[in-house]
Amino acid sequence: MVFSAMKVIIVGCGKIGYTIAKALAEKKGIYVTVVDKNPDIFESDVEPIDAIFIHGNGANEKTLIEAGAKDADLIVSTTDADELNVLCCIMAERLGTKHSIARVRNPEYMLEYNELWKDLGIDVVINPERQTAREISKILRYPAADEVDTFVGGRIEMVSFKVSETPGYFVGKKVSELFDRTMGILLAIVERENSALIPYGDFVFEKSDTVRILGRPYHIMKFLTHIKRRPKKEQQVMVIGGGRITHYLVELLNRHMMKAQIKIFEKDREKCEALFQTLSLAGLDNNCLIIHGDGTNEELLIAEEINRMDAFVALTDKDEENAIISLYALQTGVKKVVTKVNHIHLSMISNLGLGLGSIITPKNITANTVVRYVEGLTGVIGSNIKLMHRIFSSKDGNVEAIEFQVNKKAKYFGRPIRDLNLKKGILIGCISRGSDVIIPSGDTEIQLGDSVIIITKNNDIRDLDDIIAAK
Amino acid sequence: MNRRLIFKSIGSILRIEALLMLFPLVVSLIYGGGDxxxxxxxxxxxxxxGMLLASIKPKNRNFRTRDAFVVAGLSWFLFSLFGALPFLFSGCFNSFIDCVFExxxxxxxxxxxxxxxxxxxxKGILFWRSFxxxxxxxxxLMFMMAAxxxxxxxxxxLLRAESTGPSxxxxxxKIRQTARILYMxxxxxxxxxxxxxxxSGLPVYDSLINAFSTAGxxxxxxxxxxxxxxxxxAAEIVITIFMFLFGVNFSLYFLIFDRKFSRFIRxxxxxVYFGVVAAAIIIIAINISGLYGGFANALRHSSFQVSSIISTTGYATADFNLWPTLSxxxxVFLMASGCCAGSTGGGIKLIRFIILFKAVKIELGKIFHPGRIxxxxxxxxxxxRDIVSRTALFFFVYFAFFILSVILVSIDGHDIVTSTTSVIASLSNIxxxxxxxxxAGNYSAFSPFSKIVLSFCMIAGRLExxxxxxxxxxxxxxxGLIK
Incomplete structure (x- = not known):
């Protein structure tokens, strides 16, 4: 009871650090130690956290040891300084902490692959702005009713939709007629009458089915356009605020093949220039228009045809400004409105009943990522996987989608999947390897370092070895 | 103020008290005695x-600092009031005030x-006293948190309101695990x-009674x-050692458990606790050796008495009232100082003396180098600095309580020594x-009013x-008041 707890150190108790610490401390069996250089931060009487607080610099050896870095399971460094976060994680790792998460926000530090970070001893790099952009991108790309889950840090998505909305394409047809590997997507789960099924080739769709497909956002978007769930024409998006989130949003929308024309308003001239420069450097300036102007100026919004927009995103630094211009956008008839809220409590906004569309809170998005990672760590029992997400489970809980990362050699390496004696009710969904996402065929092999998504029915999968049937 | 939460918590505490009373009930059934x-x-x-109060549904379950302090203050008064009921119903006491005092x-x-x-x-009543x-x-409250x-x-x-020591x-x-570990x-x-x-040869019943009294x-x-x-x-030596041990900060025992021996020793x-105890034992032993015919016997009594007083237990093997003035x-000073913060003992706590000694040293340094940081x-x-000034305030409050209580108790007309030491012994829970x-004496000679004042001192001293x-x-x- 005392010693089986998972020990987590959180460095930096700002907005994000606090949210993470609070979320983790409320979980059973997790001991949270918070390190911050400001001693006053721990005096909060309103919302105390069930944790131990240590005053000091998280990259100081003594402070880290005092915080228990020698036998901690995880360190999450969330200070304002990227470099300090990286240093904290490296030091804690060398001292004996098993896993580490660093908050790194500068786009110039972003790497395409995580291997380099791993060499430095950092397991996960979280970028709140980028994650927020990813969430917004999800909201913009999919209809509100669709459930979207993400895997491998957002590289793979799983989307649900009802067959009844596009019956012409599905009803009465077999899986093998509609899906093939070259589409880059996989039909993962079909829900029929409150039970979830793993569909195989001769499965025939019915009108009441709900379908979940798995794949890269790009391929999913292409498929959804193909079956006419998405309009072919370009979407008009208006974004107020030209900060980092906007940069990542433009980048992601481009990559995910959301055909969009984006109008960006930013009232700070220098920020406009900077955004223009980074976007044109990345070759992303084709579809966007950066306007130096105040997004709270009604005349300007009308002049730029806010009423013709398909989506409106409020990303200024001021929560109240975001709320008000979002309400205005809704009133002018924009269908999809996304409002960023960072300082004001989410519950306060929702209790007001303003009728805002989608509200996003970067700190909560980041905290959820960390909590999910921690839940993955606590679930791990086998030795050849490093993290595991149980993302989806159906209503009766019998079908799950699980993400594994293979970090140790196993006996089935180097053998094609068709030769593996998989258990019944197991489907190898996607394999993420380096920058590739592979929809596996019989010839595909599982390799060291792969992230594997497995769809499983009626199995208790705790380890990658569990997918192989006992002989 | 979150009154609903406060009363609900007190209800939970009273329910726990009712359950704790099952122990003396069992004892009284075993030993007879009709109680x-x-x-x-x-x-x-x-x-x-307890059920009545615990059925209150608070809107908000968060203890603000003020709520926690009120819960701590009120619950100790009510806990004692209900804890006096067995004494009252047993008929062994002269008045209700006596029951509450006990x-x-x-x-x-x-x-x-x-x-x-x-x-x-x-036997049941005796057991309940010690239990x-x-x-x-x-x-x-710690018990409530653990349970x-x-x-x-x-x-x-709540932990901060009830635990002893400056910080x-x-x-x-985790708060709950902390409470559980301390109780374990x-x-x-x-x-x-x-x-x-x-x-060491005590009967089982007496072993239980004295173990409970020593542990607390x-x-x-x-x-x-x-x-x-x-x-x-043998029993004296065992109790001497354990009184000393229960005067140590319990979180230090956790360090041993956690194999951090060097932090424990340092x-x-x-x-300071060890040093004060050793010095007091030796000085008193020399001072009283004439009374007990030899140093060995004097050491036996002085060590027991020093351990008993500094840990604020209050056991006696000898009537130290008859000892020389120095002893x-x-x-009396050990009574006021008490033992370590975070122990079961009372008093001002040695750590507060250490903090203020160091603060004085720094103040002295500033006289020589005014700009010194x-x-x-x-x-x-x-x-x-907050803790240092809170510590200094604590001394003032202790002193103020002391003076006011001595004045109130002296209305009875007892001699100065009795009046002052009764207040110290109550404030420090000795x-x-x-x-x-x-x-060799007891508090029966005090008037009901003095007994109320002293009861108040005991709770005030226990909760600091x-x-x-x-x-x-x-x-x-x-x-609706803001003050």
Whole structure:
């Protein structure tokens, strides 16, 4: 009871650090130690956290040891300084902490692959702005009713939709007629009458089915356009605020093949220039228009045809400004409105009943990522996987989608999947390897370092070895 | 003020008290003596009151600091009031005030008694007296935190309100686990003590009674002559050592458990505690050696007495009221100083002396180098100015309580020594003082008014004043006030 707890150190108790610490401390069996250089931060009487607080610099050896870095399971460094976060994680790792998460926000530090970070001893790099952009991108790309889950840090998505909305394409047809590997997507789960099924080739769709497909956002978007769930024409998006989130949003929308024309308003001239420069450097300036102007100026919004927009995103630094211009956008008839809220409590906004569309809170998005990672760590029992997400489970809980990362050699390496004696009710969904996402065929092999998504029915999968049937 | 939460918490505490009364009920059924009716009625009344209050549904379950302090203050008064019921129903006491005094003395681990003779009491009542020491020793809110599942992060304020010392804190990140670990250490040490006492020849019942009293650093015994009545050297040595041990900060025992021995040995307060005890034992032993015909015998009595007084237990093997002035003065100062923060003992706590000594040293340094920057640090950790000034305030409050109470008690017309030491012994939760209330005497001579004043001192001293003082803030009782 005392010693089986998972020990987590959180460095930096700002907005994000606090949210993470609070979320983790409320979980059973997790001991949270918070390190911050400001001693006053721990005096909060309103919302105390069930944790131990240590005053000091998280990259100081003594402070880290005092915080228990020698036998901690995880360190999450969330200070304002990227470099300090990286240093904290490296030091804690060398001292004996098993896993580490660093908050790194500068786009110039972003790497395409995580291997380099791993060499430095950092397991996960979280970028709140980028994650927020990813969430917004999800909201913009999919209809509100669709459930979207993400895997491998957002590289793979799983989307649900009802067959009844596009019956012409599905009803009465077999899986093998509609899906093939070259589409880059996989039909993962079909829900029929409150039970979830793993569909195989001769499965025939019915009108009441709900379908979940798995794949890269790009391929999913292409498929959804193909079956006419998405309009072919370009979407008009208006974004107020030209900060980092906007940069990542433009980048992601481009990559995910959301055909969009984006109008960006930013009232700070220098920020406009900077955004223009980074976007044109990345070759992303084709579809966007950066306007130096105040997004709270009604005349300007009308002049730029806010009423013709398909989506409106409020990303200024001021929560109240975001709320008000979002309400205005809704009133002018924009269908999809996304409002960023960072300082004001989410519950306060929702209790007001303003009728805002989608509200996003970067700190909560980041905290959820960390909590999910921690839940993955606590679930791990086998030795050849490093993290595991149980993302989806159906209503009766019998079908799950699980993400594994293979970090140790196993006996089935180097053998094609068709030769593996998989258990019944197991489907190898996607394999993420380096920058590739592979929809596996019989010839595909599982390799060291792969992230594997497995769809499983009626199995208790705790380890990658569990997918192989006992002989 | 979150009154609903406050009353609900008190309800939970009373329910726990009713359950704790089952132990003396069982004892009274085993040993006979006819006092089981007293316990049955008390359990029924306490449980009913507890259920009534606990059924309140608070809108917000977060303890703000003020709520936690009010809960701590009120719950100790009510806990003592309901704890007095078995005494009242047993008919062994002269008045209701006496019952309350005895119960307060029990839960605050004071061990001051109004009874002239305890040997004729039913076994159940005797057990409840000592068991109340054990319950109050580690704290009743702490027990609630360890036992109830509904404890959230804000309960850390309850811990701060009830625990002793200048900056009580958790030993592991989770509040509930902290409370459980502390209770586990407490239970383990108590069980160890019971075993040792049985080995050293005490009857099982007496071993239990004295183990509970020692663990809570209370001092109620089952004999009129206290531990001296057993005339057993082995039992005296065992109790001497354990009184000392229960005066140590319990979180230090967790360090041993956690294999951090060097931090245990280097703890500043522990070193001072050890030093003070050793010095006091030797000086008093030399001072009284004439009385007991030899140094060895004097050492036996002085070590027992020093350990008993500094840990604020209040057991006696000898009547130190008859000792020379030097010894008595040392004992009175040990009464005021008490032992370590975070132990079951009372008093001002040595750590506060250490903090202020260092603060004075820094102040001296500033006279020589006015611009000098310096800070108090203990065990390599910096002590914030807030804590230093709170510590200084604590001394003032202790002193103010002392003066006011001495004036009120002196209305009775007892001599100065009796009046002053009765207040010190109550504030520091010791029990026996000097004069009429020496180890051979008791508090029966005091008027009901003085007994109320002293009961108040005991609770104020146990909670280190502030949770009791907040009860005098008007906005606790009236809605809508801002002062």
């Amino acid at each position: 089981y009716w007293a316990f049955l009625w008390s359990i029924l009344i306490t449980f009913a009151a 119960a307060v003395s029990g839960f605050t681990t004071t061990g001051a008694s109004v009874l002239t003779s305890v040997e004729g009491l039913p 109340s020491h054990w319950v109050g020793g580690m704290g009743i 109830l599942p509904s404890i959230n992060a804000s309960s850390v304020n 009580p804190d958790k030993i592991v990140p 250490i407490y239970i383990a040490l108590t069980v160890l003590l019971i075993v040792f006492l049985i080995i 650093t209370g001092g109620f015994s089952s004999l009129n002559a206290s531990i001296g009545g057993y005339n057993s050297l 703890d500043a307060e522990l070193k 008595k003065v040392i004992l 310096d800070a108090v640090s203990i065990n390599g950790k910096r002590i914030s 029990g026996p003082g000097l004069g009429t209330i020496g180890p 004043f502030f949770p009791v003082l907040v009860l005098f803030v008007p906005s606790v009782w009236k809605k």
